[in-house]
Structures are given as C-alpha cells and as structure tokens.
Amino acid sequence: MTERPPILELRDIDKSFGPIDVLHKISLKVHEGEVLCLLGDNGAGKSTLIKTLAGVHKATAGTILMDGEPVEFNRPRDAADRGIATVHQFGGTFPLMSIGRSFFVGVEPTKQWGPFTVFDRKKANEIAVKAVQDFGITRINDGDRLVGGLSGGERQSLAIARAVYFGARVLILDEPTAALGVKQAAHALRIVNEAKRRGLAVIFITHQVMHALAVGDHFAVLIRGSVAADFRKNEKTREEITDLMAGGESMADLEASVEGYVESHEGRLPPTNADE
Amino acid sequence: MMSTEAEDRRRVSGAFGRLARRPESGSFIGMIFVYVFFAILGGKVFLGAPGFSSWLNTAAEVGIIALPVGLLMIAGELDLSVGSVIPAASLTVAIISGHHDAPEIIGILAGLCVGLLVGFVNGYLVTRTTIPSIIISIGTMFGVMGMTLGFTVMIAGSTGVFIVPDPVTKALLGQFVGGMFQVTMFWWAAFIVVVYYLLHISHYGNWIYALGGDRESARNAGIPTRRLTIGLFMLSGFAAAFVGVGQVLTYQSAQVLTGQAFIFNSIMCVVIGGVLLTGGAGSVVGIVFGTLTFSIVNQGIFFSGLDPNIGSVIIGALLLIAVLTNDSFRQMAQSYAAKREP
Ligand SMILES: Nc1ncnc2c1ncn2[C@@H]1O[C@H](COP(=O)(O)OP(=O)(O)O)[C@@H](O)[C@H]1O
Ligand SMILES: [Mg+2]
Numbered sequence A: 001m002t003e004r005p006p007i008l009e010l011r012d013i014d015k016s017f018g019p020i021d022v023l024h025k026i027s028l029k030v031h032e033g034e035v036l037c038l039l040g041d042n043g044a045g046k047s048t049l050i051k052t053l054a055g056v057h058k059a060t061a062g063t064i065l066m067d068g069e070p071v072e073f074n075r076p077r078d079a080a081d082r083g084i085a086t087v088h089q090f091g092g093t094f095p096l097m098s099i100g101r102s103f104f105v106g107v108e109p110t111k112q113w114g115p116f117t118v119f120d121r122k123k124a125n126e127i128a129v130k131a132v133q134d135f136g137i138t139r140i141n142d143g144d145r146l147v148g149g150l151s152g153g154e155r156q157s158l159a160i161a162r163a164v165y166f167g168a169r170v171l172i173l174d175e176p177t178a179a180l181g182v183k184q185a186a187h188a189l190r191i192v193n194e195a196k197r198r199g200l201a202v203i204f205i206t207h208q209v210m211h212a213l214a215v216g217d218h219f220a221v222l223i224r225g226s227v228a229a230d231f232r233k234n235e236k237t238r239e240e241i242t243d244l245m246a247g248g249e250s251m252a253d254l255e256a257s258v259e260g261y262v263e264s265h266e267g268r269l270p271p272t273n274a275d276e
Numbered sequence B: 001m002m003s004t005e006a007e008d009r010r011r012v013s014g015a016f017g018r019l020a021r022r023p024e025s026g027s028f029i030g031m032i033f034v035y036v037f038f039a040i041l042g043g044k045v046f047l048g049a050p051g052f053s054s055w056l057n058t059a060a061e062v063g064i065i066a067l068p069v070g071l072l073m074i075a076g077e078l079d080l081s082v083g084s085v086i087p088a089a090s091l092t093v094a095i096i097s098g099h100h101d102a103p104e105i106i107g108i109l110a111g112l113c114v115g116l117l118v119g120f121v122n123g124y125l126v127t128r129t130t131i132p133s134i135i136i137s138i139g140t141m142f143g144v145m146g147m148t149l150g151f152t153v154m155i156a157g158s159t160g161v162f163i164v165p166d167p168v169t170k171a172l173l174g175q176f177v178g179g180m181f182q183v184t185m186f187w188w189a190a191f192i193v194v195v196y197y198l199l200h201i202s203h204y205g206n207w208i209y210a211l212g213g214d215r216e217s218a219r220n221a222g223i224p225t226r227r228l229t230i231g232l233f234m235l236s237g238f239a240a241a242f243v244g245v246g247q248v249l250t251y252q253s254a255q256v257l258t259g260q261a262f263i264f265n266s267i268m269c270v271v272i273g274g275v276l277l278t279g280g281a282g283s284v285v286g287i288v289f290g291t292l293t294f295s296i297v298n299q300g301i302f303f304s305g306l307d308p309n310i311g312s313v314i315i316g317a318l319l320l321i322a323v324l325t326n327d328s329f330r331q332m333a334q335s336y337a338a339k340r341e342p
Helices: A046-053 A076-081 A099-103 A121-133 A153-165 A182-197 A209-214 A238-245 A253-264 B003-022 B023-045 B051-073 B082-099 B105-129 B133-156 B168-175 B185-201 B206-213 B215-220 B227-249 B260-272 B284-305 B308-340
Strands: A008-017 A020-029 A033-041 A062-068 A069-071 A084-085 A110-113 A117-118 A172-176 A199-204 A219-221 A227-231 B160-162 B251-255
Touching: A008 A046, A020 A046, A020 A199, A020 A219, A020 A227, A033 A046, A033 A209, A033 A238, A033 B168, A046 A069, A046 A084, A069 B160, A076 A084, A076 B215, A084 A153, A084 A253, A099 A121, A099 B206, A117 B185, A121 A153, A121 A227, A153 A172, A153 A182, A182 A209, A199 A209, A209 A238, A209 B105, A219 A238, B023 B051, B023 B284, B051 B185, B051 B206, B051 B215, B051 B227, B051 B260, B051 B284, B082 B105, B082 B133, B082 B160, B082 B227, B082 B251, B105 B133, B105 B168, B105 B227, B168 B227, B185 B206, B185 B227, B185 B284, B206 B227, B215 B227, B227 B251, B260 B284, B260 B308, B284 B308
Parallel strands: A033 A199, A033 A219, A084 A172, A172 A199
Antiparallel strands: A008 A020, A008 A062, A062 A069, A110 A117, A219 A227, B160 B251
16 A cells, blocks of 8 residues: 555654653554544543643654654644644633733734734634634634634634644644533534544544544553553454553443442542543 | 623623723823812913923933833833933033043933943843842942942042033034923834834834733743843943933933932833833833823922922822823733633
C-alpha cells in the first residue's frame, strides 16, 4: 500500500520532568481525515503528551514528524504555525471578549480610514458567526455576544471553527466532553466528525470510552506514560477497552471488589471522584 | 427545547439586558445619583459655574491619568508610580526653565521624557520579571520620589522651585479660561479621543483586552505582549508627566511632595467606571463616567455643607459598590451559559 505519510507521527517520545518520567517511548501516527482517540486514566500522561505536541513542553527524547519530515517545536507558536491547534476543555480563553473579537485575537481584520487603522468589527463578527454556523451551531448569530455567555459546547465549537478557519491541519481536543452534559457532549462529538469530514486529523483525548467509540478511527490507550494498546475501530469491544484503561484489572473484578466493599461497609458505596 | 414564550421573553429582554449588563451603565447611574445628591444639598452654587468648574477641573487632572491607568488595568496591570511622576515632571520643568531659565519648551519636553522613562522602566521590569506590577511600580514610585527630592535639594537648594511661564505656554497648558475653567480640560478631551481610538477603534484594543484576559494565550496568538505592556506603561508615565507639567505652569511652583493623592484617585476613577480589577474588561466611556463621579463627590462635598470627611466615606462606598457590580458582571458573563442549559 503506497500511503501518504501521516500528517503527524511520534517516534519513541520520552518526557521527564527532572527525575519524574512521565512519558516512555510513545509512538503514534495520525492521518488526515482520521480521529485518533487517546484514552487513559487520570494521571496517565495524556495532557503531558499533547502539550509536547503543542510545543508547550519539549520532548526529552524521540522525534516528531509532520508529513514525514522531522520537526522541532520550541514554543507553542512553532506548533501553531505548522497547523497544530489545541482546543482546551473550556474552549476559548477570553471569556470576557466578544465572539468576533476573540475569534481574531492577534490577526484582527482592519480597514483604513484616512490615516487611521480601524478594527473591522463588522467583518470580524460576520466571519466568526459564519464559521461557527458552518459547523452547525446556528444558535450563534450575534458576533457581539461575549464568549463567556456561550454554553460549553458552543465555546468548543467556536474554538474548533476558529482553528479550522485559520488553517489548522491537526486538531487536538483535550477532554472536550468531560465538562459537558449528555446533549452538549453529543453536540461536541458531531463537531469532531465535521472536522474529520473536512480532512483534519483529530487527536481526541478522553477517558469516556463511549465518546471515543462514537467518533474514533484509531485508538491508543495510555497507561502510566506508555502506549499499552494501539488498535483500530472494531478491533476491540467496549468492555475490553474499559478493562485496558483500568490497567489490565478487568471491570468484572472491579465490580466484584465494589460489591465486597458495599457488603463490608453497611451498604455504603466506596468513595469515588466524580469522573465518569 | 425552549418554549416559544421563554424565547420571546428572552428576545424582548435581550436589548435591555445587554445594556444593563454593560458595566458602564452602572457607573452612569452612579454619576447621575451623586450629581442629583449634591445638587440638592449644594443648590445654586453647585449647579452654577463655580460648582461646575471645580469638579470639572478636578476631573480633568485625574482623568488624564485615569485613562491610561484604566488601559493598564484592562491589560491586567497596575501603575502606582504616577504619584511621583507628577512632581518629578513638575520639578524638571521648574528647574530647567525656572531655576536655570532655559527655554520652556525644553523644560516641558524634558518633563514629559521623565514620565516616558519611568514608564519604560516599569514596563521593562514587568515584562522581564515575574514580580507583579503593583510591587514594581511601588518600587519605582519611591525611587523616583527619592531622586526628585535629592536632585531638587542638590540643584535648587530647597524642596520647592518657582517658575514664571511666558504667556503662550501659560495659555496652552496653565490657563484658567474665564477665570475658572482650567485649560487642562481640553487636554483631557484630547486624551479621551486618543485613548478611545486606541481601545475601541483600532485593533490595539483587541490586544489590550486579550492581554488582560490571558497573557499566555495572547502571546501565543502572536500579540507582541512585551512591547504592548511597555507601551502602556509609557503612556501612563507620559500622562502623569503631562499633568505635572500642567500643574507647574498653572500654579507657577513645583513641590516635591505633591501627587500622592493621584495614585488612589486614578484607580478609584477607573474602578468606579466599571473596569475589572482583574483585567480583561472595561471601557473608556466607563472610565470617564467614573472620573466624573469621583470628582463630583470630591468637590461637591465642599458645596454641600456636610463634613468633608463624609466625601471620603461616599467615595469608599461607591468603590465597594463598583467592585461588587463589576465582579457580578464578570460572573454573569461567565455563568450565563450554565444557567441557560436545562
Ligand atoms: N510539570 C510537571 N512536573 C512534574 N510532573 C508533572 C508535570 N506535569 C505533569 N506531571 C505528572 O505527570 C503525570 C501525568 O499527568 P498528566 O499528563 O496531566 O495526565 P492526564 O492528563 O492523563 O491526567 C502526573 O503524574 C503528573 O503529576
Ligand atoms: Mg489531563
């Protein structure tokens, strides 16, 4: 098969913070029009991995390749210039700015008015609103609204629409659905599909297996900083993936131990954190 | 799905709601309130030219400084050094053109350069260290104060220096129009226009809001955050120096220990005007309303027959109310979505 090289490839990436090894020999590939789901429990190293991809951290060892060529990211701007866009859990970072203004931060459209340069608010608003509406968010129709006034899903969509508008080729979504309700999460997943349909490579970080299965083409499970499994769609069942994420401990065992706890603690459930 | 009734209600309340949510609406209401309050107590004198000119003169001086201090606050920074830049600039003018008799234009330019320089030092230190700007500008405030005192005593032999400006300079920068209205208020108007252009018309405004919203993201978005921060500090140094220059030409003398009141007064104008202390939001119109509100209270108290100390209490109360409403504005903007979701 003569396939085009993957947009983004990691070869044997290691990352340590001083004496703390967080990532070990991570190798992954993602192609255009493909969703790679990065699964893993809290603390597995997912955020560290994507920060390395986004130029926030520099890998301790290993190579990052784009279109088959080795690249080096010394700062977030380097990754952004190559078309890698990261969308964080809460979407935009400027909640007190209007939709149009935040969309164009740093690249404001201007018009000339005599000797004066004028921020073209109308144009900024129109483009921003059109870009989100193209992603199916028709409820956003006023570019003057504050980003902070949008729902979580809408903010995610805005951030994704912005990345796509400015030519992102790889979209990294860090737990986009974690803070969303069921309906909003479904919405965010539709947007992931839309980005994929447009030919972007999407790296989708989550610890919700259902969400991953809904959009993923390719899955990688991270356990304590290593890729514990790397498989494609339909190669594993939901139960198998859940077991993998729990670190090999099967879900059935886990359930049994929970039952044991309940029995020995007068019917109370074990304390959990609110994840999942 | 939202019911159509609720949808209608939302549309009707939309325009009004948006206006009510703008923080400067609050400062406008505050301004009208204090004006009416002192109009009732102060009567004809307050409503006439004497009252009018006294609060407008106060507003013009503090207002020139409040504008760039407001821009800095929107960008997430504080500048307390303005308090010592004012006398530093005054004394520079008085020493160069009064004590030494050099042409006034040289003294004035040197005075303004003092402000630009202090601003540059502030901005440089803020962008090169992780020390908060409040600490850095307190440091430069004391540094500038000490140097001003030292040099003045060394050169002029006293802590006050006199100058008799020539008529043209006096008319431009230090005149009382009609015997009451300081020419400074026209300069204030010019500053308002320039800062309005910067914040609300040019694309720099977007940079300033972004800087105050999230410095890191602003930098990653390609905004030259360092140059912008240094530029904003230089603007506030320049404005403070400008007020200092105006003062020395108006009162024909410069004292080392004037100007400290401007530190808190300018911040109060800005906060009463709806600028968020934590940065990211605010407007020029709001800052102007805040400045007028502050000045009306500050001067109105003398026309009211009330104990002048009550004026400070009123300003303190206004400040607290402003901070609370500004904060609830921010919360509303950020949690609006959560409330709307079923
Ligand atoms: N800057 C850092 N310095 C030291 N340790 C870190 C740093 N960032 C992350 N870690 C550690 O790396 C591990 C993985 O964290 P993270 O990547 O945030 O996991 P995840 O996103 O999968 O929950 C954690 O044990 C965390 O404490
Ligand atoms: Mg994480």
